[in-house]
Amino acid sequence: MDTLLYIIMAALGLIGSFFSGLLGIGGAIINYPLLLYVPPLFGAASFSAHEVSSISMFQVFFASLAGVLAFRKKGGGAQAVFHKGLVAYMGSSILAGSLIGGFLSGMLDGNMINLIYGILAVLAVILMLIPRRGTEEKAGDLSFNKFIAVGASFLVGIVSGIVGAGGAFILIPIMLTVLKIPTRTTIASSLAIVFISAIGGVAGKLTGGGIPLWPTVFTVIGSLIGAPLGSKVSSKINVKWLRYGLVVLIAFTAVKTWLTIL
Numbered sequence: 001m002d003t004l005l006y007i008i009m010a011a012l013g014l015i016g017s018f019f020s021g022l023l024g025i026g027g028a029i030i031n032y033p034l035l036l037y038v039p040p041l042f043g044a045a046s047f048s049a050h051e052v053s054s055i056s057m058f059q060v061f062f063a064s065l066a067g068v069l070a071f072r073k074k075g076g077g078a079q080a081v082f083h084k085g086l087v088a089y090m091g092s093s094i095l096a097g098s099l100i101g102g103f104l105s106g107m108l109d110g111n112m113i114n115l116i117y118g119i120l121a122v123l124a125v126i127l128m129l130i131p132r133r134g135t136e137e138k139a140g141d142l143s144f145n146k147f148i149a150v151g152a153s154f155l156v157g158i159v160s161g162i163v164g165a166g167g168a169f170i171l172i173p174i175m176l177t178v179l180k181i182p183t184r185t186t187i188a189s190s191l192a193i194v195f196i197s198a199i200g201g202v203a204g205k206l207t208g209g210g211i212p213l214w215p216t217v218f219t220v221i222g223s224l225i226g227a228p229l230g231s232k233v234s235s236k237i238n239v240k241w242l243r244y245g246l247v248v249l250i251a252f253t254a255v256k257t258w259l260t261i262l
Helices: 002-023 028-040 050-074 084-105 110-129 146-163 168-178 183-208 213-234 240-261
Strands: none
Touching: 002 028, 002 050, 002 213, 028 050, 028 146, 028 213, 028 240, 050 084, 050 110, 050 146, 050 168, 050 183, 050 213, 084 183, 110 146, 110 168, 110 240, 146 168, 146 183, 168 183, 168 213
């Protein structure tokens, strides 16, 4: 039975991260419902909301680390749009928020964690339907509202730390539409910000305990395989209609989550 569970966890990690890399969204918004609902279907395991958020947080940590390393290997052109000031402000505040969120998740009722995911899923559907329009000014000339950047990333960090997310699907629209960050700078800098968020989230989860070790390990292994594959495929196909399909899927899981809560 353990072997079946580990195969399922690796497969879920691969599938979730594949679509994350393919569509450029946060992996946790996909992985959370997969981890919560799929293993019980096969009689392999039934994870609590706390365990699912912990597994998801570790998956986000290693997937975002792999993303940052892969981005750095692309050379100077890619690194030129990485804005250190933006990452410093938003990274430090999201780190504080995710530390708090990761710690708080161990104190919250499972239904409350599911409720927060349900709210985030609805928000994700809305944000995925909004066209992402950004400018292309040089990163060196970048100016942004530091109070909004710090406040928004702190709040994103708290809710992301609770459900085990990196928060990219919320951060990217905020950076593009509210802070008016150039598109290339947003993509590059958000990778580093999400990784910093994941550090805080993982630290918070470790203090809370209750982390299923081997299911987490196999989920991470699957995610490290799936994310690069998704990124490669995304450069070769038009993912517009696939994105809409995923919107429907996330909306369905949001409805299921709300029905479970109510």
